[in-house]
Amino acid sequence: KQEVTQIxxxxxxxxxxxxxxxxxxxxSAIYNLQWFRQDPGKGLTSLLLIQxxxxxxxxxxxxxxxxxxxxxSTLYIAASQPGDSATYLCGAGSYQLTFGKGTKLSVIP
Amino acid sequence: xxxxxxxxxxxxxxxxxxxxxxxxPISGHVSLFWYQQxxxxxxxxxxxxxxxxxxxxxxxxxxxxxxxxPEGSVSxxxxxxxxQEDSAVYLCATREPGLAGSSSYNEQFFGPGTRLTVx
Numbered sequence: 001k002q003e004v005t006q007i008x009x010x011x012x013x014x015x016x017x018x019x020x021x022x023x024x025x026x027x028s029a030i031y032n033l034q035w036f037r038q039d040p041g042k043g044l045t046s047l048l049l050i051q052x053x054x055x056x057x058x059x060x061x062x063x064x065x066x067x068x069x070x071x072x073s074t075l076y077i078a079a080s081q082p083g084d085s086a087t088y089l090c091g092a093g094s095y096q097l098t099f100g101k102g103t104k105l106s107v108i109p
Numbered sequence: 110x111x112x113x114x115x116x117x118x119x120x121x122x123x124x125x126x127x128x129x130x131x132x133x134p135i136s137g138h139v140s141l142f143w144y145q146q147x148x149x150x151x152x153x154x155x156x157x158x159x160x161x162x163x164x165x166x167x168x169x170x171x172x173x174x175x176x177x178x179p180e181g182s183v184s185x186x187x188x189x190x191x192x193q194e195d196s197a198v199y200l201c202a203t204r205e206p207g208l209a210g211s212s213s214y215n216e217q218f219f220g221p222g223t224r225l226t227v228x
Binding site: 032034046051094095096 | 113115140142151152153157164165202218219221224
């Protein structure tokens with residue numbers, strides 16, 4: 001059974017700082033890894049999808065990497081802004097996703 | 110529509126009542142998922158449809174939970190005889206079909222969820 005762990009559970013950084021969020025998974029036979037953000041009381045907003053044959057994806061200030069052999073993915077956020085404050089979730093799997101508990105990010109102005 | 114929509118957004122039920130939660134997918138998205146998200150946790154998979162076929166219902170926690178998608182579009186998650194432990198946010202996600210023979214899947218798009226509170 002796939003298990004996904006996200007570290008740290010919470011992170012507080014000053015505005016402008018670069019940061020890395022970590023996601024690890026136990027079953028490396030995944031098809032996709034997808035990063036989401038979730039604002040309080042809202043659904044999940046897709047940020048980046050890394051397919052099994054890919055090593056990384058970039059969108060604006062976000063860069064996500066995938067290392068299937070070690071069962072790890074990282075989400076790098078450059079030049080953080082207060083608007084980046086949210087809970088970040090990673091989901092790994094095949095047709096369905098298994099999620100970690102998320103990392104709650106606070107960017108302090 | 111522009112995105113996945115769910116209704117109602119909030120539902121309060123007395124223990125023992127039946128509830129029905131609706132999901133309207135993005136047009137053309139043949140794959141549809143239901144997830145359950147407890148407070149402070151990540152979403153947990155409940156069930157998966159491809160068109161009208163329910164291909165995986167292994168995540169449904171009990172036989173009180175039932176999902177359907179009779180015409181391959183709108184889906185309904187029904188919970189019978191609700192219990193307090195059913196209180197959670199129920200999320201629907203959809204995905205467009207991928208290329209034939211592809212070993213990967215396209216991204217999932219989530220709706221805003223229905224927050225169910227059972228008193």
